[in-house]
Amino acid sequence: QKVSLTGIKPTGEPHLGNYIGAIRPALEMASSYESIYFIADYHALTSVRDRASLAGWTRSVGATWVALGLDPKQTIFYRQSDVPEIFELTWVLSCVTGKGLMNRAHAYKAARDRNAEAGIADLDAGINMGLFNYPVLMAVDILIMNADVVPVGQDQVQHLEIAADVAGSFNHLFGDVYALKIPEAVTPPGDTGRVLPGLDGRKMSKSYGNTIPLFAPEARLRKLVRSIKSDSTPVEEPKAPDTSAAFQLYENFATPGDVADMRRRLEAGGTGWGELKNALFEAINTRLTPLRERYEELMVPGSELDTILADGAEQARDRARPVLAGVRRAIGIDAL
Numbered sequence: 001q002k003v004s005l006t007g008i009k010p011t012g013e014p015h016l017g018n019y020i021g022a023i024r025p026a027l028e029m030a031s032s033y034e035s036i037y038f039i040a041d042y043h044a045l046t047s048v049r050d051r052a053s054l055a056g057w058t059r060s061v062g063a064t065w066v067a068l069g070l071d072p073k074q075t076i077f078y079r080q081s082d083v084p085e086i087f088e089l090t091w092v093l094s095c096v097t098g099k100g101l102m103n104r105a106h107a108y109k110a111a112r113d114r115n116a117e118a119g120i121a122d123l124d125a126g127i128n129m130g131l132f133n134y135p136v137l138m139a140v141d142i143l144i145m146n147a148d149v150v151p152v153g154q155d156q157v158q159h160l161e162i163a164a165d166v167a168g169s170f171n172h173l174f175g176d177v178y179a180l181k182i183p184e185a186v187t188p189p190g191d192t193g194r195v196l197p198g199l200d201g202r203k204m205s206k207s208y209g210n211t212i213p214l215f216a217p218e219a220r221l222r223k224l225v226r227s228i229k230s231d232s233t234p235v236e237e238p239k240a241p242d243t244s245a246a247f248q249l250y251e252n253f254a255t256p257g258d259v260a261d262m263r264r265r266l267e268a269g270g271t272g273w274g275e276l277k278n279a280l281f282e283a284i285n286t287r288l289t290p291l292r293e294r295y296e297e298l299m300v301p302g303s304e305l306d307t308i309l310a311d312g313a314e315q316a317r318d319r320a321r322p323v324l325a326g327v328r329r330a331i332g333i334d335a336l
């Protein structure tokens, strides 16, 4: 059976974009793939500097997966930080990865661009080595579990290309002794493959502060959905659904029939953005209401989530050890 693997970083409460881009496809794949999903807590450390936040968001990511249906009997589910093998392999693969490859990584380039726009002369100001090396750690998350496919949103595709490159460099040097498996990204097909927009129409992202958290309480969810940016076309006039963030969200949460119907009504005129937003709220809320209670239970420290993650960590380490051993043998570190 092929292995599906993915991770989410606890830099905030998990949001609708995480669900559509990664969690929903990953859970669908869990029945036909061997599934390995994790919380990328050490990745979050590149930006989160508050211990209570890091702990709370880590729990929130864990509770979200389980409330949405992750079955710990079927899926290995763990915290990245519980698998020390990952960090040893990160050093090894850092040593076979060109610095130039990291210079081209989107997140690093974006951080430099922000400095340039702010008129800061040192473009690397405020950028830590963790952010710079982020793609290598992510490559290791994948490679150490021998993953075949990685369900992610479109924004992570470059990271998957880098992971394949990093594995390729290692294999080129040491593949005659031990070879790493080259992974592939899978992104949601068709229109859902686009990144999901947030409240302001830009990519929904924790770093833009424009997210709709999956398990926001009902009243907050309603308020957030109402605040999605829309143009000022009057109710009676025809509207262009495809330019609307609310409609793109609706496409991902409503049934195909309801989506087609809403499109017709918006294009014909007479239906306002407010009506679309009400329908969107209903569609999301109907899906999540039955799961909120379970989420809240899992959010309590000492809940079942702790046992799930502890068991998952053991299983993850069992899988990681032989890969690390193969790498150590290949590079000659244990040949003494």
Ligand code: TYM
Residues within 6 Å of the ligand: 005, 006, 007, 008, 009, 010, 017, 018, 019, 020, 021, 022, 040, 043, 137, 138, 141, 142, 150, 151, 152, 153, 154, 155, 156, 159, 194, 195, 196, 197, 203, 204, 205
């Ligand atoms: P992160 O935590 O930013 O996002 C988690 C997943 O959600 C997807 N996603 C989106 N999909 C569609 N529309 C959006 N607006 C949207 N926002 C986020 C992301 O594509 C991602 O799949 N580097 C990763 C975490 C990671 C990882 C890994 C992933 C660490 N190691 C190994 C896969 C395999 C990240 O920052 O995702």
